[in-house]
Amino acid sequence: MAARHTSPAAKIGFWLLVAVLLVILLFPFYYAVITSFKSGSAIFEVDYLPAALSAGNYTSIFAEQPFGRNILNSLVVSVAVVGISLFLGLTAALALGRFRFKGRRMMLLAVLSVSMFPQVAVLSGMFELIRVLGLFNNPGGLILSYLIFTLPFTVWVLTSFIRDLPAEVEEAAIMDGAKPWTLLTRIFLPMMWPAMVTTGLLAFIVAWNEFLFALTFTLSNDQRTVPVAIALITGGSEFEVPWGRIMAASVIVTVPLIALVLIFQRRIVSGLTAGAVKG
Amino acid sequence: MATVTLRDLRKSFGDTEVIKGIDLEIEDGKFCVLVGPSGCGKSTLLRMIAGLEDIDGGALSIGGEVMNDIAPAERGVSMVFQSYALYPHMTVYQNMSFGLKLAKESDETVEERVRNAAEILQITDLLDRKPKALSGGQRQRVAIGRAIVRDPKVFLFDEPLSNLDATLRVQMRLEISRLHRRLGTTMIHVTHDQVEAMTLADQIVVLNQGVVAQAGTPRDLYDRPANTFVAGFIGSPAMNLLDARVKGGSVVLEGTDARIEGVDAADRPDGPVTLGFRPEHAELRDDGDGLPFEVEVMEDLGDTCVLHGVLADGPQATLRIPAETALPARGDRMCVMPGDGRCHLFDRDSGQRI
Numbered sequence: 001m002a003a004r005h006t007s008p009a010a011k012i013g014f015w016l017l018v019a020v021l022l023v024i025l026l027f028p029f030y031y032a033v034i035t036s037f038k039s040g041s042a043i044f045e046v047d048y049l050p051a052a053l054s055a056g057n058y059t060s061i062f063a064e065q066p067f068g069r070n071i072l073n074s075l076v077v078s079v080a081v082v083g084i085s086l087f088l089g090l091t092a093a094l095a096l097g098r099f100r101f102k103g104r105r106m107m108l109l110a111v112l113s114v115s116m117f118p119q120v121a122v123l124s125g126m127f128e129l130i131r132v133l134g135l136f137n138n139p140g141g142l143i144l145s146y147l148i149f150t151l152p153f154t155v156w157v158l159t160s161f162i163r164d165l166p167a168e169v170e171e172a173a174i175m176d177g178a179k180p181w182t183l184l185t186r187i188f189l190p191m192m193w194p195a196m197v198t199t200g201l202l203a204f205i206v207a208w209n210e211f212l213f214a215l216t217f218t219l220s221n222d223q224r225t226v227p228v229a230i231a232l233i234t235g236g237s238e239f240e241v242p243w244g245r246i247m248a249a250s251v252i253v254t255v256p257l258i259a260l261v262l263i264f265q266r267r268i269v270s271g272l273t274a275g276a277v278k279g
Numbered sequence: 280m281a282t283v284t285l286r287d288l289r290k291s292f293g294d295t296e297v298i299k300g301i302d303l304e305i306e307d308g309k310f311c312v313l314v315g316p317s318g319c320g321k322s323t324l325l326r327m328i329a330g331l332e333d334i335d336g337g338a339l340s341i342g343g344e345v346m347n348d349i350a351p352a353e354r355g356v357s358m359v360f361q362s363y364a365l366y367p368h369m370t371v372y373q374n375m376s377f378g379l380k381l382a383k384e385s386d387e388t389v390e391e392r393v394r395n396a397a398e399i400l401q402i403t404d405l406l407d408r409k410p411k412a413l414s415g416g417q418r419q420r421v422a423i424g425r426a427i428v429r430d431p432k433v434f435l436f437d438e439p440l441s442n443l444d445a446t447l448r449v450q451m452r453l454e455i456s457r458l459h460r461r462l463g464t465t466m467i468h469v470t471h472d473q474v475e476a477m478t479l480a481d482q483i484v485v486l487n488q489g490v491v492a493q494a495g496t497p498r499d500l501y502d503r504p505a506n507t508f509v510a511g512f513i514g515s516p517a518m519n520l521l522d523a524r525v526k527g528g529s530v531v532l533e534g535t536d537a538r539i540e541g542v543d544a545a546d547r548p549d550g551p552v553t554l555g556f557r558p559e560h561a562e563l564r565d566d567g568d569g570l571p572f573e574v575e576v577m578e579d580l581g582d583t584c585v586l587h588g589v590l591a592d593g594p595q596a597t598l599r600i601p602a603e604t605a606l607p608a609r610g611d612r613m614c615v616m617p618g619d620g621r622c623h624l625f626d627r628d629s630g631q632r633i
Contacts, residue, residue: 027303131534153297166362168362169365169367171331171358171360171364172354172358172360172366172425174331174366175351175356175358175378176377176429177378177381178381182381186377191367262487
């Protein structure tokens, strides 16, 4: 109704606001991209349009330090975190969402409360734990510690999602002879793709961008993940901050995230359960 | 195919007993309808037969075998759910074959059974579609198809028609009836709709608060309700149940001198009773030899006409008369004889038929 009667002025205003919003959101990233293609002292000139493109920063981060190795570390850690979180989250969600047992609420609250502590509070305890387990300076230590952040929301989101799935579909499968494992993999899992993709993506982003634990639990350059590696990129002297290379590295690590979101945005569809019950 | 026998079946949720000892025998190949108001335990009872609810007491046997502790899939029963409960991510074919594949049937058997069932239900064209691309009636057919392919000994229907609109419901009701005749399998059907119960059933079981109020053929229940609950539940509009009194071998309405004709109470002692008569069993009398009935609300249904009003200046009553006669209006006084010789007497306290 309202859309039909909007005046041209209102339309222009609307798009103007959209433009302002986009500029605010995208300008920092745009500027990072431009800066990453500059070389030498051109970095300190303020340009809003790319002048001369130079890939020097991109080649030098791979040449002067193990940045490829850092990306691989990040990838291994993030993928493992996503995989473990989703597996544990899904099995926990099935138990918490579909079965009644004593202490179920308590357990859900306990899971949630884990995520309330600030990172610094668990840092020293976590450090001891990782040393005892022999995971210091090892991607395994990061994977273990990142589960602290990813499991609570994974369990919660998947639990509430699984609880909303129609019970009769589950019962129909039981009547059809499905055992719990079949039920999980053949019935629940396909219906839960939207929730799995969303939580998996969030877990990936958390693991990919995490800094504090990665800084504390790794020592050598070739065990570091990208956020730490970027922060520790050094210039020729202690007075030089190599902005160009930092920007180039940032752009490189942002691209996978953007790609993931673009790939999976089609799968983040609601209404996958439409048709199961009367709709 | 199998006889289903329930012996003193019991079920509690926490401290509340919802199924209070049900004895029932459903003969092989019969269509049995469990009917009752909300919360009477009819769905719970069906789910106990299916194996989706544990049995707390008594014995359930299907085809002579005790099934209390047998897994749902191994009881030889198929269930059709109220919400259809199709698997949304599978095509119609996959939906129907899921159970057979889990049972490790050969591909040819699966294919053949699914095609057969699809043909019976006329959904062959839909086999490649996903449930969301189907209409309500088509989904219902797929749900029934999924039950058929498993070739069960007993079909269980949990209010399968209540999600359909009125026209489709009548149509599907007829199809379920045809399906029963074609397959000849024992079917147990839960509904709260007494018309559905009357039209489908060989045997109706009326449940009330976890016990069987009466079990019998539709005709039995209509003609000889065992108690006031069944009397009021079966039939639409509901039977009139009026306070009355036996006085010297005849029945009079409480608080009036109005004598009801055609009720045999000659060997009854004097005392209070409940008089029941169906709205359609009221005789209009032009000669003034009857009871006065003052019309308050008139509902014209086309073929018949339902009158709500006051009988003999006493209790409220409902009558249904043929609509060919001149229709009475609000405030009209008519002369009627309730029951038309088909009255029922119930004990006032226990509600049981006398």
